Amino acid sequence: MKKIxxxxxxxxxxxxxxxxxxxxxxQSAMVQPIKFNHQLHHKKMGIDCIFCxxxxxxxxxxxxxxxxxxxxxxxxxxxxxxxxxxVHEYVKNQKRIPWLSIYHVSDYAxxxxxxxxxxxxxSCNLCHGDMGTLTSPPEKQFLKIKMENCINCHEKRxxxxxxxxxxx
Amino acid sequence: MPKYGMVIDLDKCTxxxxxxxxxxxxxxxxxxxxxxxxxxxxxxxxxxLTLEHEGQYPDIKLKRIPRLCFxxxxxxxxxxxxxxATYKREDGIIAQIYPNCIGCRYCMANCPYTVKxxxxxxxxxxxxxxxxxxxxxxxxxxxxxxxxxxxxxxLQKAEERAKAEYRELRDGDYVPACMExxxxxxxxxxxxxxxxxxxxxxIKDYRRFTLQEDLGTIPKVYYLNAKD
Numbered sequence: 387m388k389k390i391x392x393x394x395x396x397x398x399x400x401x402x403x404x405x406x407x408x409x410x411x412x413q414s415a416m417v418q419p420i421k422f423n424h425q426l427h428h429k430k431m432g433i434d435c436i437f438c439x440x441x442x443x444x445x446x447x448x449x450x451x452x453x454x455x456x457x458x459x460x461x462x463x464x465x466x467x468x469x470x471x472x473v474h475e476y477v478k479n480q481k482r483i484p485w486l487s488i489y490h491v492s493d494y495a496x497x498x499x500x501x502x503x504x505x506x507x508x509s510c511n512l513c514h515g516d517m518g519t520l521t522s523p524p525e526k527q528f529l530k531i532k533m534e535n536c537i538n539c540h541e542k543r544x545x546x547x548x549x550x551x552x553x554x
Numbered sequence: 555m556p557k558y559g560m561v562i563d564l565d566k567c568t569x570x571x572x573x574x575x576x577x578x579x580x581x582x583x584x585x586x587x588x589x590x591x592x593x594x595x596x597x598x599x600x601x602x603l604t605l606e607h608e609g610q611y612p613d614i615k616l617k618r619i620p621r622l623c624f625x626x627x628x629x630x631x632x633x634x635x636x637x638x639a640t641y642k643r644e645d646g647i648i649a650q651i652y653p654n655c656i657g658c659r660y661c662m663a664n665c666p667y668t669v670k671x672x673x674x675x676x677x678x679x680x681x682x683x684x685x686x687x688x689x690x691x692x693x694x695x696x697x698x699x700x701x702x703x704x705x706x707x708x709l710q711k712a713e714e715r716a717k718a719e720y721r722e723l724r725d726g727d728y729v730p731a732c733m734e735x736x737x738x739x740x741x742x743x744x745x746x747x748x749x750x751x752x753x754x755x756x757i758k759d760y761r762r763f764t765l766q767e768d769l770g771t772i773p774k775v776y777y778l779n780a781k782d
Contacts, residue, residue: 446689494653494692496707505714549641550649554691554706 415525416486421469428518435510435517442510446498450485453477488527495533495552506545556723556745557646558704559774560733561756562620565781566740569618573732573741574600577622579686580705580731582693587677595674599623599702600732617780622732623648623669623702624765624773631670634660639699646774647704655698662699666769670701704743705730725751746774 427433435442438455442448457477463470476483491497502508510517515528529535540547577583577600584597603621607614625648632640632648639654640661662670676696687693690707694700712728725744733741744751761779764772 494695496690496692501714505717548643548649549651549654550643550647550703550706551710553651553653554649554703 416488417525418486418523419484420472420523422523423469424517424520424523426521442499443504444500446496446500448499448503450487452482452485453480456483488524489531491531496554497552512539555644557747557774558709558728558744559625559646559746559753559757559776560622560704560730561742561753561762561776561778563740563742563756563778564619565761565778566738567620567780568738568740569602570737571602571620572735572737573620574598574602576731576735577702580688581691581702582687583700584673584677584694585679585683586675590674590677595672597671597673597700599669599671599700619777620732621667621669621765622775623704624667624771624775625704627772627774628770630769630771631661631665634664636660645709647706647709648701649706650699650701650703652692652694652698652700657697657699659699666766666771667773670699672699673697725753 427438428435438451439448440451440455453476456473460470460473460477463474473483475481503510513529515524517524536552537547539545578585578598581599583599586595586597590596600620600622602618605617605619607616609615625646627646629642629648632642635641636658637654637656639651639656641649641651643649657672659672662668662672673694673696688707690711708730709728713723716723716727725748729743733743742753742756744753746753746757748754756778757776759778761781762776763779764776
């Protein structure tokens, strides 16, 4: 009897451990300060990705737009949604919107949007998913930032897989 | 495939050490603390090497040369690396992959020119230095070995530029930081196999020598001896 109890306790411990590790590996959902609607901006209003993420073709970082970009249209209230009012508040008070960055590339690897988008002619959808159809901000990475994902794509497209191309 | 190499004309070199400074800034090489520097843990990818000196103080005459990684054709450092953190690329550049490095320092022991440096500690950098970090080069953590890689990030940029302009890579497109800043134009860099490159011309000079030629490592950084 005692052995069974010990065994059950051990099982519970193992299961709890596995769940904990899984939770650690899976990125926890990120909640953005404003429920930005990509579908409305991109599909309905026809704004191009590059209008807001303006450094995507010229710099290594695509940049997340802030009040300087949002303020172009939202300096005055256009509609009557509660989310737009929040943007308007930020723009009016000249406060930066504290967006949370979902995609992080480690310090020891270098990644350039310019290299992939402008020179490699890759579509944004490949890594970020079809953002134009999302009505709320993404909470998780579409394509996990992992070396195996990079290598798979590089091998498929016959691009150099030399270590030095990214790590230096 | 090109074979990149360098020629340093010691006749033109004024020992101003602009290359040393440029290298340090371009590659985010750490500025070590006073205590570490006192026990010989300074970090330079390019430094001035004193070969010999003549005369008595104060009329002393030094023969100094700028020394960087010689990117040997038959490197001895890569043979000892247990994790393939250092290897020879197809274009002859000896690459150093920092995330792979386990800090065993075998490559340092095996380098006859002692060009490799070890990150003993990660010190707080001056604010001005942190502000102007080069984004193309990673900031190395402590416990790994680093060295000059002929500013390999510049090669990637030059290739991209050439591709965008629909042309082949030309001589002079890809230059390391040390060559770019040299005020005396004493450094030549380029493809050693390309007969149209400046470095190909410079290498034919009768004054050419390399350090420790008898070792058989065949360095790809050549010096042109100063005329007396």
